[in-house]
Amino acid sequence: MSRSYLPHWIHWLGSPPNFYRFAGALRPWLMAAALVSALIGLYGGLVLAPPDYQQGDAYRIIFIHVPSAWMSLFIYATMAMAGLVALVWRVKLAEVIAMECAPTGAAFTLITLLTGSMWGKPMWGTWWTWDARLTSELVLLFLYFGVIGLYNAFEDRRRGARAASLLALVGIVNLPIVHYSVQWWNTLHQGTTVDLFGKSSIAPSMLWPLLVMALATHLYFFASILGRARTALLSLESGKQWVRALIGGQPTPTTGAPT
Amino acid sequence: MAISPASRAPLLSAHRLAFSRNDEPVFGPLDFSLGRGETLLIEGDNGSGKTTLLRVLAGMLPPGEGEIRFDNEPASRDNRNGCVLWLGHRTGMNESLSARENLEFLAGLYGTRQGASAASAMERVGVVGWLDEPLRTLSAGQKKRVGLARLLLLPGDVWLLDEPYANLDRHGIELVNALIAEHCADGGAALVTSHGAVRFADPRARHIHLVA
Amino acid sequence: MASTAQSIVDGTTVTRVEHASAFGACGALLRRDFVLAWRRRGELFLPLLYAVIVAALFPFALGPDPALLARIAGGVLLVIVVLAMLPALESMFRADLEDGTLEQWLLAPQPLALLALTRVIAHWLTTVLPLIVVMPLLGALLNLPVKVLPVLIVALLLATPLLVLLGSVLSALAAGARRSGILMALMLLPLAVPVVIFAAGAIAAAQSGMPFIAPLSWLAAALVLAIVLAPLACATALRIAVEA
Numbered sequence: 001m002s003r004s005y006l007p008h009w010i011h012w013l014g015s016p017p018n019f020y021r022f023a024g025a026l027r028p029w030l031m032a033a034a035l036v037s038a039l040i041g042l043y044g045g046l047v048l049a050p051p052d053y054q055q056g057d058a059y060r061i062i063f064i065h066v067p068s069a070w071m072s073l074f075i076y077a078t079m080a081m082a083g084l085v086a087l088v089w090r091v092k093l094a095e096v097i098a099m100e101c102a103p104t105g106a107a108f109t110l111i112t113l114l115t116g117s118m119w120g121k122p123m124w125g126t127w128w129t130w131d132a133r134l135t136s137e138l139v140l141l142f143l144y145f146g147v148i149g150l151y152n153a154f155e156d157r158r159r160g161a162r163a164a165s166l167l168a169l170v171g172i173v174n175l176p177i178v179h180y181s182v183q184w185w186n187t188l189h190q191g192t193t194v195d196l197f198g199k200s201s202i203a204p205s206m207l208w209p210l211l212v213m214a215l216a217t218h219l220y221f222f223a224s225i226l227g228r229a230r231t232a233l234l235s236l237e238s239g240k241q242w243v244r245a246l247i248g249g250q251p252t253p254t255t256g257a258p259t
Numbered sequence: 260m261a262i263s264p265a266s267r268a269p270l271l272s273a274h275r276l277a278f279s280r281n282d283e284p285v286f287g288p289l290d291f292s293l294g295r296g297e298t299l300l301i302e303g304d305n306g307s308g309k310t311t312l313l314r315v316l317a318g319m320l321p322p323g324e325g326e327i328r329f330d331n332e333p334a335s336r337d338n339r340n341g342c343v344l345w346l347g348h349r350t351g352m353n354e355s356l357s358a359r360e361n362l363e364f365l366a367g368l369y370g371t372r373q374g375a376s377a378a379s380a381m382e383r384v385g386v387v388g389w390l391d392e393p394l395r396t397l398s399a400g401q402k403k404r405v406g407l408a409r410l411l412l413l414p415g416d417v418w419l420l421d422e423p424y425a426n427l428d429r430h431g432i433e434l435v436n437a438l439i440a441e442h443c444a445d446g447g448a449a450l451v452t453s454h455g456a457v458r459f460a461d462p463r464a465r466h467i468h469l470v471a
Numbered sequence: 472m473a474s475t476a477q478s479i480v481d482g483t484t485v486t487r488v489e490h491a492s493a494f495g496a497c498g499a500l501l502r503r504d505f506v507l508a509w510r511r512r513g514e515l516f517l518p519l520l521y522a523v524i525v526a527a528l529f530p531f532a533l534g535p536d537p538a539l540l541a542r543i544a545g546g547v548l549l550v551i552v553v554l555a556m557l558p559a560l561e562s563m564f565r566a567d568l569e570d571g572t573l574e575q576w577l578l579a580p581q582p583l584a585l586l587a588l589t590r591v592i593a594h595w596l597t598t599v600l601p602l603i604v605v606m607p608l609l610g611a612l613l614n615l616p617v618k619v620l621p622v623l624i625v626a627l628l629l630a631t632p633l634l635v636l637l638g639s640v641l642s643a644l645a646a647g648a649r650r651s652g653i654l655m656a657l658m659l660l661p662l663a664v665p666v667v668i669f670a671a672g673a674i675a676a677a678q679s680g681m682p683f684i685a686p687l688s689w690l691a692a693a694l695v696l697a698i699v700l701a702p703l704a705c706a707t708a709l710r711i712a713v714e715a
Contacts, residue, residue: 087707090321135664142661149657153648156281156715163644163711167658170640170704177665239282319577319713341580349571353503355510360503367499368579368586370491414488 017242023226034219044209065115075105083165095161100228106144132181133189143171276325303469309452344415354395380408504593518555544613545674560638584702622677626670629690636701647712
C-alpha cells in the first residue's frame with residue numbers, strides 16, 4: 001500500500017506514538033483556548049447583547065443551542081470522513097477518531113435537542129413538535145446511537161470500527177436533510193438566519209457572540225477528540241512497545257514511519 | 260522435454276507475506292510459490308495461523324505485509340475469483356437444501372468444469388444415493404465428501420483446502436489424496452493445511468511449517 | 472506422471488470450463504432463495520399473521536368508531552408493514568454467514584454487489600410482497616377509505632423495497648457482530664423515518680383529496696438511488712462480516 005502521494009507529515013502523524021505525543025502537547029492549549037472563547041462568547045451573549053425585541057431574554061439560549069446544533073452536524077461529517085479513510089485505507093488512527101467522534105457528537109445533538117426544547121416551550125408553547133428540523137435532528141441522534149451500538153457489538157475493535165464507519169456513511173444522507181429541512185418544508189423552526197456566504201439576518205451584536213461560541217465549541221471538540229483518541233489508541237495498542245515504555249516511565253520512542 | 264516458459268509462471272506466489280491480528284504477529288514473513296502440478300502442505304499446531312494464511316491467500320483477509328500474486332500479476336478480485344476454490348471449516352452449503360441443489364447453485368455462480376455434473380461429482384466422492392436428500396440428514400463425513408464433490412464440479416486451478424481431512428475416515432483421507440493428485444496431474448495446484456501427520460500421494464509435495 | 476503433466480501444459484490452453492454468466496448466477500441465487508423460502512413456507516406466514524393480529528387489535532383498542540379508524544388506517548397499516556418486515560430483515564445474511572455460503576459468494580467470479588441485490592429482490596418477493604397482497608383485507612379491518620387503498624399500495628411498493636435495500640446493508644453489518652437483538656431496529660429506525668414520513672405523506676394527501684404525486688416521486692427517486700448504492704454498501708459490509 002504505497003501512500004507516497006500524501007505529505008510526509010500525515011504519515012508521521014498517522015503513527016500512533018507520534019500522534020499520542022502531538023495530541024498530548026496540543027490538547028491543553030486547545031482546551032484553554034476553548035475555555036477563554038467560551039467565556040468571551042457567553043459574556044457577549046448573556047450580558048452584552050441586547051434583549052430581542054420579540055422574545056426578550058428568552059432567546060439567549062441560542063448561544064448554546066445553535067453552536068451545539070452546528071457541532072452535531074460538523075462532528076457527524078468528521079466522523080463520516082474519518083470513517084471513509086478507515087474503510088478504504090484501514091488506517092488505525094482514522095478508525096479511532098471516527099469512533100471517538102460518535103459519543104461527542106451524540107452529546108452535542110442531545111444538548112441541541114434539550115436546549116431547543118427549553119426554548120420551544122416559551123416560544124411555541126410546546127416542548128416538542130414533529131416538524132422537519134426537529135425530527136431530522138432526532139434522527140441524527142439515533143444515527144449516532146446506531147454507530148455507537150454497532151461498534152460496541154464487535155469483539156474485534158478494528159472490524160467494528162470499519163462496520164460502524166460504513167453505517168455512518170450510509171446515514172450521511174441525513175445531514176443535508178437536517179440542514180435544508182427549514183427550506184424544503186413548512187416548519188415551526190425558524191429559517192436560516194446565519195448565512196456562511198451571504199448576509200445574515202441576525203443583529204451584529206448577537207452574531208459575534210454566536211460565532212465566538214461556535215469557535216469555542218469547535219476548539220472544545222478538537223481538544224476532546226484529541227484526548228479521547230489518545231486514550232483509545234493506548235488501549236488499542238496496549239501490547240505494543242511504545243505503550244509499555246510509556247507506562248514504564250521511559251521516554252516514548254517515536255517512529256519515522258506509520259505502524 | 261524442455262519446460263516451456265508458460266508452465267514456469269507460478270499460479271500463486273507469496274512474497275514476504277505476513278499477517279498480524281491486534282498487533283500480535285500470526286504468521287510471516289513467508290515466501291513461497293505454487294506452480295501447476297504442485298502441492299504445498301502447510302503444517303502447524305492449532306493456533307499457528309494455518310487457517311489465517313489460507314484466508315489471506317483467498318482474499319478474505321488483507322495481508323498485513325507482503326504481496327500475493329496470481330500468474331505473476333498482483334492479486335485482485337479479477338484474477339483470484341474464478342481461479343481459486345476454497346474448502347474451509349464450514350461446508351459452504353445450506354443444510355436445508357439437497358446436495359444436488361447446493362451443487363447446482365454453486366455451479367450457477369462459478370460455472371462448471373467441462374463434462375462435470377453434480378451427479379458425476381457425487382459419484383466420484385462416493386456419496387451416491389444422497390444427492391437429493393437435505394444436507395442435514397447426512398453425516399459429517401458425508402457432508403465433507405459433498406464439499407469435495409464441489410471441487411470436482413467447479414472450475415478452479417488453485418485449491419485452497421483448510422483441514423480437508425477433518426471428519427473423514429481412512430477411505431476419505433485416501434479419496435482426498437487421490438483427488439488432489441488427479442487435480443495436480445491435470446495442471447492444477449493445491450495448498451493444503453493440516454495439523455495431523457499427512458501422507459500425500461505426491462512425495463514431491465513441499466512443506467511449510469508454521470509455529471504458533 | 473511428471474511428463475504427462477508437462478505435456479498437458481506445454482500446449483495451448485484448452486477451454487475446460489463452462490462459464491457462469493452474471494445473469495445466470497442471479498437466476499441460480501433466486502432459484503435457491505425461492506426453494507429455501509418454500510421449504511420454510513410456514514415461517515413466511517408469521518409476519519402475515521402478526522400483521523393481521525395487530526390490525527385486528529386496533530378496533531378493539533381504539534373503539535369501533537368507524538370515522539376514527541378511517542382517519543388513522545393508512546398510517547397504522549404502514550407502521551404494521553414496517554414492523555412485520557423487521558424480524559426477517561435481521562436474518563437476511565446470518566444463516567449464509569454461519570454455514571460458509573458467504574465465503575463461496577466472495578470467491579465466485581461474480582460481482583458481490585449483484586449477488587446482494589439479487590438477495591434483496593428474493594427477500595422482498597418472499598417476505599414483503601405477501602404483506603402487500605393482504606393490504607385490502609387489512610384495510611377492510613381498519614375501515615380504510617377505498618380511495619386511499621391504491622395510493623397505500625403504491626407507497627408500499629416504493630417504500631418497502633427501499634427499506635429492504637437499507638435493511639440489507641444493516642443486516643450485513645450486524646451479521647458480523649455478536650448477536651444483539653435490538654441492534655437491527657436501532658440502526659434501521661433513523662433510516663426508516665424519512666421513508667415512512669414520505670409514504671405517510673402520500674397516504675395522508677390521498678386521504679384528504681390532495682395531490683400525492685410529490686412524496687411518491689421522492690420515494691421513487693430514493694429507491695432508484697438505493698438500488699444503485701445499497702448493493703455496493705452491502706457488498707462492503709459482507710466483506711467485513713466474512714473477515715471474522
